[in-house]
Amino acid sequence: MRARWLLPMGAGAAAVAQVAHAVQYLTVEQAQRAAFANAAAFVPVAVDIDTAAIGAPAGWKPLMWRVQGDAGALGWFFEDAVVGKSELITYTLALDASGKITDLEILDYRESHGGEVRLAAWRNQFKAKSATDPVALDRDIRNISGATLSCRHLTEGVHRLLQLYAHVLAAKP
Amino acid sequence: MNGIRRARPWLGTIVEIGVDGMQATPAMRAIEAAFAEVAIVHRLMGFHAEDGDLARLRRARAGECVRVNARTHEVLAWSLRIAQVSAGAFDPCVATMQVARGVLPLPKSAVVPDASASWRDIELLEGERVRLRRPLWIDLGGIAKGYAVDRAIEVLCAHGATQACVNAGGDVRVCGTQAQRIDLRTADGRIHPALEIVDGAVATSCSDGAQHLHGASRDAVAGGITASVIAERCIVADALTKVVLAGGMAARTALQAFAAQAWRHDDRGGWQAFGIAA
Numbered sequence: 096m097r098a099r100w101l102l103p104m105g106a107g108a109a110a111v112a113q114v115a116h117a118v119q120y121l122t123v124e125q126a127q128r129a130a131f132a133n134a135a136a137f138v139p140v141a142v143d144i145d146t147a148a149i150g151a152p153a154g155w156k157p158l159m160w161r162v163q164g165d166a167g168a169l170g171w172f173f174e175d176a177v178v179g180k181s182e183l184i185t186y187t188l189a190l191d192a193s194g195k196i197t198d199l200e201i202l203d204y205r206e207s208h209g210g211e212v213r214l215a216a217w218r219n220q221f222k223a224k225s226a227t228d229p230v231a232l233d234r235d236i237r238n239i240s241g242a243t244l245s246c247r248h249l250t251e252g253v254h255r256l257l258q259l260y261a262h263v264l265a266a267k268p
Numbered sequence: 269m270n271g272i273r274r275a276r277p278w279l280g281t282i283v284e285i286g287v288d289g290m291q292a293t294p295a296m297r298a299i300e301a302a303f304a305e306v307a308i309v310h311r312l313m314g315f316h317a318e319d320g321d322l323a324r325l326r327r328a329r330a331g332e333c334v335r336v337n338a339r340t341h342e343v344l345a346w347s348l349r350i351a352q353v354s355a356g357a358f359d360p361c362v363a364t365m366q367v368a369r370g371v372l373p374l375p376k377s378a379v380v381p382d383a384s385a386s387w388r389d390i391e392l393l394e395g396e397r398v399r400l401r402r403p404l405w406i407d408l409g410g411i412a413k414g415y416a417v418d419r420a421i422e423v424l425c426a427h428g429a430t431q432a433c434v435n436a437g438g439d440v441r442v443c444g445t446q447a448q449r450i451d452l453r454t455a456d457g458r459i460h461p462a463l464e465i466v467d468g469a470v471a472t473s474c475s476d477g478a479q480h481l482h483g484a485s486r487d488a489v490a491g492g493i494t495a496s497v498i499a500e501r502c503i504v505a506d507a508l509t510k511v512v513l514a515g516g517m518a519a520r521t522a523l524q525a526f527a528a529q530a531w532r533h534d535d536r537g538g539w540q541a542f543g544i545a546a
Binding site: 096098100101103118121199200201204246249 | 276280282449461463464466468499500539541
């Protein structure tokens with residue numbers, strides 16, 4: 096191990112977090128291929144969203160695709176963004192044909208990684224969770240003290256997408 | 269790093285895993301395996317998980333032997349070692365008090381913990397078994413994230429990665445011959461190059477919000493302090509940030525015991541090397 100400290104000693108602002116620079120992890124197309132390797136087509140879906148019914152902010156408009164394979168529907172794919180501490184985190188969510196979560200990937204973010212984080216039962220709570228389950232923040236997916244803001248807002252974002260699926264997409268032929 | 273990087277939410281934060289100098293297919297295989305390992309640590313050692321090892325220990329009666337996963341056993345062994353060299357400044361058994369203070373949520377547990385229990389009441393036995401001398405609650409939130417980072421790096425290397433970086437909410441470990449730069453963001457939102465590191469780990473903790481307790485005195489650690497610790501292993505760096513926040517001679521002894529370095533910031537003194545022999 097070798098390390099060299101670069102910050103000047105003495106007066107100076109306190110660090111609040113180690114950060115990654117603005118970074119793109121995946122493009123939407125790469126995330127689609129990663130989630131549905133056997134997809135024949137990603138068909139964009141445009142629907143009117145009753146944001147009030149879903150509990151989403153007015154004007155909220157995630158991107159949606161119906162995923163088709165050679166033998167029929169494979170599921171759904173979403174791209175949305177949430178605000179972390181100060182910046183946008185773009186992420187994608189993949190649902191299988193029955194509405195269960197199969198993949199969650201962060202495409203890009205410039206959000207602090209947070210200095211004070213406790214272990215939280217988190218992402219695994221999403222696995223095989225569908226919109227019929229109660230995904231209220233404080234009940235089912237726990238709103239953990241100590242979880243970073245970015246993590247909490249991602250939780251809320253996934254919740255909105257599951258609501259959207261349940262209220263709008265699940266009924267579509 | 270110009271290689272392949274992925275970020276996913278785990279451990280209550282965003283975990284970033286990156287490898288450099290590998291073909292895309294084996295790189296992705298390595299990254300997926302590393303995320304899978306992070307997920308296992310998350311499930312085993314989350315304080316809130318009702319089906320994890322910590323929940324099983326919460327339900328244990330005094331003197332009962334509980335078999336845990338080898339990973340949990342390993343983290344407990346590191347916890348006890350760090351508790352010992354820091355004279356208890358790091359103590360995973362402050363969980364009971366943290367629940368009482370509202371820092372941690374109340375877990376389901378039929379067994380009432382002994383509020384005066386400490387790390388000395390945890391006994392590690394052969395065969396990945398744990399015995400508690402008194403009923404107590406264990407929180408590995410101050411160390412398991414660092415362990416998850418170490419395990420992710422080990423998995424990446426086992427899959428052939430030679431240059432890699434794992435960052436879980438500011439707990440960072442890098443491997444490989446290239447120096448990697450770690451940046452810190454300050455309260456004013458600016459980003460500063462803070463550190464160049466080769467084959468090592470760094471973790472940063474802040475004592476804002478009086479969330480930390482001194483493990484031995486059980487007093488809240490003063491707010492407004494930031495501690496960065498550099499060590500060979502991330503599990504050590506992660507746990508020692510709490511020891512440095514607690515301060516005092518115990519912190520210097522603990523840093524020395526693990527050949528770790530620390531920088532500490534408060535509003536009066538700015539950044540200062542802490543416990544590093546001149």
